[in-house]
Amino acid sequence: MNENRAAERPAAPGTELYVNGNRVTVCTEPSKRLLHVLRDELQMTGAKRSCEIGRCGACMVLLDGRPVNACLTMLYQCGGRTVTTIEGIAPQESGGLDPVQQAFLEEGGYQCGYCTPGMIISVKALLDFIPDPTDEEITEALSGNICRCTGYGGIIRSVRRASELKKISSSDA
Amino acid sequence: MLLNRKNSGERWRIRPDGRDKVTGAMKYLTDMALPGMLTGLVLRSPYPHAAILGIRVDQARKLPGVHAVLTHLDVPGLNAYGIAIQDQPVFCYDRVRYVGDAVAAVAAETLEQAERALAAIEVDYEQLPVLDSPEKALENDADQLHPHGNVLHRNAYKTGDVERAFENCAHIVEETYSTPRQMHTYMETEGGLFVPGTDRLLNVYAPTQHGFMDRLQLSRILAVPQGDIRIVSSPIGGSFGGKDELNVQPYGALLAMKTGRPVRIHNSRWESVRVGLKRHPMVITMRTGADADGRLIAHQVRVTADTGPYATLGAEVLNFATEHVTGPYQYANVDVESMSVFTNNGMSGEFRGFGGNQAIFALEGQMDRLAECLGMDPWEFRKLNLREAGDPGPFGQPIARTDGARQVWKSLQESRLWKEREAALERRPGAACVPAGNPSTGPSDDGHSADSKSPWLKEGIGAAYVMHGAGLGVGIPDPAGGRLQLARDGRIEAVFGYEEFGQGLIATLELMLIETFGLAPEDIRIRIGDTDVVPDSGSSTASRATSMMWKSVQNMRMPFMTALLEAAGRLLHRNPGQLHMGRGGIYGRADGEGEGRKLLLPYQALAASTDEPLMAETRFSYPASPVDRVGAHFLYTYAAVAVKVEVNTLTGRVRVVDQFHTVAAGPVMNPQGYLGQIEGGSSMALGFTLTEDAVMTGGCYLTRNLDTYLVPTIAEHMGRIDVLPIEELPPGDPHGPRGIGEIGSVGLAPAVAAAVRQAVGRWVCKLPIDPAELQERPHFTQKAVAVHE
Numbered sequence: 001m002n003e004n005r006a007a008e009r010p011a012a013p014g015t016e017l018y019v020n021g022n023r024v025t026v027c028t029e030p031s032k033r034l035l036h037v038l039r040d041e042l043q044m045t046g047a048k049r050s051c052e053i054g055r056c057g058a059c060m061v062l063l064d065g066r067p068v069n070a071c072l073t074m075l076y077q078c079g080g081r082t083v084t085t086i087e088g089i090a091p092q093e094s095g096g097l098d099p100v101q102q103a104f105l106e107e108g109g110y111q112c113g114y115c116t117p118g119m120i121i122s123v124k125a126l127l128d129f130i131p132d133p134t135d136e137e138i139t140e141a142l143s144g145n146i147c148r149c150t151g152y153g154g155i156i157r158s159v160r161r162a163s164e165l166k167k168i169s170s171s172d173a
Numbered sequence: 174m175l176l177n178r179k180n181s182g183e184r185w186r187i188r189p190d191g192r193d194k195v196t197g198a199m200k201y202l203t204d205m206a207l208p209g210m211l212t213g214l215v216l217r218s219p220y221p222h223a224a225i226l227g228i229r230v231d232q233a234r235k236l237p238g239v240h241a242v243l244t245h246l247d248v249p250g251l252n253a254y255g256i257a258i259q260d261q262p263v264f265c266y267d268r269v270r271y272v273g274d275a276v277a278a279v280a281a282e283t284l285e286q287a288e289r290a291l292a293a294i295e296v297d298y299e300q301l302p303v304l305d306s307p308e309k310a311l312e313n314d315a316d317q318l319h320p321h322g323n324v325l326h327r328n329a330y331k332t333g334d335v336e337r338a339f340e341n342c343a344h345i346v347e348e349t350y351s352t353p354r355q356m357h358t359y360m361e362t363e364g365g366l367f368v369p370g371t372d373r374l375l376n377v378y379a380p381t382q383h384g385f386m387d388r389l390q391l392s393r394i395l396a397v398p399q400g401d402i403r404i405v406s407s408p409i410g411g412s413f414g415g416k417d418e419l420n421v422q423p424y425g426a427l428l429a430m431k432t433g434r435p436v437r438i439h440n441s442r443w444e445s446v447r448v449g450l451k452r453h454p455m456v457i458t459m460r461t462g463a464d465a466d467g468r469l470i471a472h473q474v475r476v477t478a479d480t481g482p483y484a485t486l487g488a489e490v491l492n493f494a495t496e497h498v499t500g501p502y503q504y505a506n507v508d509v510e511s512m513s514v515f516t517n518n519g520m521s522g523e524f525r526g527f528g529g530n531q532a533i534f535a536l537e538g539q540m541d542r543l544a545e546c547l548g549m550d551p552w553e554f555r556k557l558n559l560r561e562a563g564d565p566g567p568f569g570q571p572i573a574r575t576d577g578a579r580q581v582w583k584s585l586q587e588s589r590l591w592k593e594r595e596a597a598l599e600r601r602p603g604a605a606c607v608p609a610g611n612p613s614t615g616p617s618d619d620g621h622s623a624d625s626k627s628p629w630l631k632e633g634i635g636a637a638y639v640m641h642g643a644g645l646g647v648g649i650p651d652p653a654g655g656r657l658q659l660a661r662d663g664r665i666e667a668v669f670g671y672e673e674f675g676q677g678l679i680a681t682l683e684l685m686l687i688e689t690f691g692l693a694p695e696d697i698r699i700r701i702g703d704t705d706v707v708p709d710s711g712s713s714t715a716s717r718a719t720s721m722m723w724k725s726v727q728n729m730r731m732p733f734m735t736a737l738l739e740a741a742g743r744l745l746h747r748n749p750g751q752l753h754m755g756r757g758g759i760y761g762r763a764d765g766e767g768e769g770r771k772l773l774l775p776y777q778a779l780a781a782s783t784d785e786p787l788m789a790e791t792r793f794s795y796p797a798s799p800v801d802r803v804g805a806h807f808l809y810t811y812a813a814v815a816v817k818v819e820v821n822t823l824t825g826r827v828r829v830v831d832q833f834h835t836v837a838a839g840p841v842m843n844p845q846g847y848l849g850q851i852e853g854g855s856s857m858a859l860g861f862t863l864t865e866d867a868v869m870t871g872g873c874y875l876t877r878n879l880d881t882y883l884v885p886t887i888a889e890h891m892g893r894i895d896v897l898p899i900e901e902l903p904p905g906d907p908h909g910p911r912g913i914g915e916i917g918s919v920g921l922a923p924a925v926a927a928a929v930r931q932a933v934g935r936w937v938c939k940l941p942i943d944p945a946e947l948q949e950r951p952h953f954t955q956k957a958v959a960v961h962e
């Protein structure tokens with residue numbers, strides 16, 4: 001884009017998006033990263049800042065249900081769309097947990113927890129599309145999420161457990 | 174019994190900090206924000222070595238939104254820091270010694286304004302010759318980086334006469350091993366919030382492994398009493414030794430004091446790479462000899478560590494390596510010399526394993542090479558040379574007696590993976606034995622092909638042995654302690670100065686209290702990581718925190734119980750001997766266990782009706798060996814690791830497909846935490862072995878972020894991993910659980926090297942393993958070439 005035109009552009013009217021079910025209008029430059037918008041404008045710090053180049057997955061959120069790196073997503077790309085963060089994946093009733101969160105708790109799929117929000121988002125996205133993933137599918141879905149603490153053992157067990165829990169809850173339903 | 178959720182039964186518990194971690198509610202200290210907060214940034218040297226001729230900040234100070242621009246002139250106290258030796262400038266003024274050296278810092282209303290201010294600071298440099306290796310730094314005419322020269326520290330250990338002993342050896346193996354500049358890569362980069370207070374001068378919310386040490390260091394820099402500073406330091410998004418030393422704290426503190434406003438600093442990943450500590454790259458040359466029967470006779474070692482520009486804990490790491498290059502074996506003649514050298518490379522410092530990783534990679538490599546020369550089974554060879562229980566430690570120092578060494582030896586010998594190796598060897602006798610005198614390459618078609626359809630995939634199994642010290646060692650103050658108290662609201666509070674950086678310390682402590690006092694989780698409140706409320710329990714480092722919490726709880730158990738039961742007895746008009754603590758309160762003992770038990774007095778009621786504080790406190794020191802050898806350890810953990818690897822000889826890539834870890838560290842305090850420490854440690858070791866290296870040339874990092882610094886991903890971890898803890902300690906052992914925080918990160922590298930040798934007949938002596946070293950020309954191209962010839 002021509003830089004002069006960008007400079008002449010009138011003040012951004014604000015970008016409207018839906019975050020965890022709430023409509024929000026963000027009046028910052030549309031070229032800001034979604035990660036910055038979430039953490040610094042909306043004070044939602046569940047998505048974490050770590051590499052900021054799309055390599056670690058700590059910042060993962062769902063955009064219209066698909067996992068994206070919030071550090072690579074521009075605000076303008078989110079206009080009118082639905083963003084779900086770690087804070088928004090649990091069922092609304094108080095104390096509720098998504099089966100993926102429950103599985104991470106039970107299996108101990110975390111230590112310091114800094115990778116955990118992004119990891120859980122990626123696992124949720126995986127299981128929403130593939131309820132019973134193979135090892136290859138787990139590898140593919142999570143190889144963009146780095147965990148430095150656990151060695152992934154607990155994470156792999158959590159994925160399998162989450163898959164089980166989801167099956168149980170859907171057969172209950 | 175293998176350690177897993179099923180075998181752990183009720184002791185496998187959901188961590189107290191788990192819920193906040195899986196819901197994203199956990200506030201890390203770098204997540205904190207306050208109204209009116211400023212953003213802090215630090216200006217760092219673009220050069221690895223340069224003289225500073227001038228610093229001009231006037232322009233930067235005038236820019237909009239800028240509230241402070243600080244240089245060395247603005248440091249009220251000591252312009253230096255360092256846990257052991259304060260030789261690292263907060264702000265450089267005459268010279269910069271590495272690309273992370275700080276020259277100025279700014280605080281502005283927005284990040285963009287702070288960036289602009291940084292760009293407006295003018296510094297005149299005159300570049301100086303870059304000492305980018307220990308060899309260069311040791312040259313006679315090299316610039317001296319510090320007044321005392323370019324050697325931070327030397328150490329040595331000698332017994333017997335190695336030169337004479339080598340003459341009597343039937344086999345001698347000599348090799349030089351080198352190890353990478355491994356980065357901690359905690360997922361949360363350094364940062365925090367610095368808040369000037371009304372009740373006190375400064376509140377610091379920034380991760381560290383020892384809040385009181387940060388407080389001491391900041392009080393020197395700010396020239397204020399320690400009591401004026403409060404350090405809140407947990408939770409932490411990973412540390413692994415990397416956040417024990419100060420990082421952004423001096424800048425955040427100075428900026429907050431100067432501006433009177435809260436200041437937040439949160440390093441970008443690149444900032445973290447360029448400034449942060451790394452594992453010391455070491456070059457270790459070993460010459461080791463055995464007699465014809467396979468008994469070790471002589472062991473000569475030279476260690477050179479690249480410690481970077483400033484001390485931090487470089488000397489202590491070197492001492493640890495010096496102790497661990499001899500390890501669990503007996504030799505009549507030992508000659509170790511080691512040296513840690515200042516360079517203009519990146520900072521090296523504390524990192525999980527603390528110099529043991531490098532030392533043991535080299536030592537175990539020697540054991541495998543010697544066993545092969547002798548035509549002996551490598552594990553039997555180790556057994557033949559293992560210290561006996563009751564023998565002194567590596568420095569000849571008395572150590573706590575355990576059977577750990579033999580226990581892990583046997584446990585590995587009986588493991589599934591080792592049996593698999595033996596079965597494979599029976600099918601292909603001699604595969605692991607290459608004629609002596611040809612140490613560098615063996616017959617490459619020995620390796621066992623993983624799959625006959627993919628003949629380029631070769632499998633091998635190898636093992637390594639680890640004896641790893643815990644605690645800080647002789648000569649370094651190693652205080653420990655804690656407090657138990659009945660709070661006003663009836664909670665039983667456990668108060669310790671340790672930090673939670675993911676290892677599960679809070680969960681371990683909770684389980685300890687439940688098991689020691691029969692409490693319910695709801696009865697307990699754990700307070701850590703805040704210098705205002707906790708006693709100084711020493712640093713959460715050197716695999717010491719769990720041992721020290723256990724010991725503290727043992728020490729406080731009787732006094733605390735007695736205090737509570739006597740107070741309860743007075744209230745209930747009962748003999749305290751008839752009472753006991755349990756879930757929710759005080760019970761009558763005569764009622765017996767189970768059904769008849771009756772809650773006589775809830776803790777809340779007890780707290781409400783006593784005026785005197787009911788508490789117990791303990792202070793002691795980590796047990797140390799009674800010698801005056803600095804750094805010698807008293808408590809050791811033993812471990813053995815077996816791995817199966819698959820080497821792709823077309824690409825040279827190594828995959829670890831199966832692991833067995835056995836660890837003798839006394840009772841398992843927290844099964845989930847223990848398993849996580851070994852699995853997580855071994856993942857770190859896998860990176861150290863295969864992919865991780867923060868590459869520098871000419872004192873500059875080529876590695877800037879996680880696109881070129883490759884930590885293991887889940888793809889490298891789909892293989893099996895078994896962890897077998899050995900819990901028995903000798904009867905009457907007073908020391909309880911030994912440290913396990915580091916040992917998992919040590920043994921995998923030499924085990925992989927041994928497995929690679931078995932798979933493709935090549936010895937690895939440099940980490941991370943370079944795939945080019947393991948590539949073989951495919952069979953069909955060899956044929957084609959033959960035809961053309």
Ligand code: FES
Nearest residue numbers: 051052054057071
């Ligand atoms: S912070 Fe977005 S991928 Fe690392």
Ligand code: FES
Nearest residue numbers: 111113147148149
């Ligand atoms: S739990 Fe610490 S990075 Fe994954």
